[in-house]
Amino acid sequence: QKEVEQNSGPLSVPEGAIASLNCTYSDRVSQSFFWYRQYSGKSPELIMSIYSNGDKEDGRFTAQLNKASQYVSLLIRDSQPSDSATYLCAALTGGGNKLTFGTGTQLKVEL
Amino acid sequence: GAVVSQHPSRVICKSGTSVKIECRSLDFQATTMFWYRQFPKQSLMLMATSNEGSKATYEQGVEKDKFLINHASLTLSTLTVTSAHPEDSSFYICSASPDRDNQPQHFGDGTRLSIL
16 A cells, blocks of 8 residues: 555646645654645645644645545645646655655646 | 755766766755656656765665765765666656754755766
């Protein structure tokens, strides 16, 4: 069983819609979670961190964490074509600062 | 803050050449840095964890004699691909996080290595 799981997609949404990206994790002791965006041919870029249950909003992005269900999500409001990328979910597990990454969900925002 | 600089951004060289890639944390200290490899349309694969002042920890299946890692200071780690062959052609990315709890990793811009 993979430690961090994501649907690989592609997830296609029309411009202006809400994109919902989901992630589950298996290690209950995980405390910190991160969302990265990776454009094709580029390195990952951190877009959100979340550490406690509930929602965290930053501009058009909202991260949601539910530790009881071991579930993390990222909502992108008013999706734009420039949001088209692969979104990586990552969990900090087992102490230290080594992240466990999901395989990523490809998002396509269509005009 | 939390900027990671990686260079070179692109290398094209002949088979058998050794290639060194540098990863620097510009505005923070990082006892630990990470090296990843990514083939086209595939996931990030962690190759090794670079530890300042000690030996790197390699993931299963990664040859430590092939991929030499040196982490001589709190702001610099290097990855040397020794005697590179075409199958080593890939996108190599480093990351680092500040030496505090629960910090995200910040990635360098990556190095695209092409072995002819």
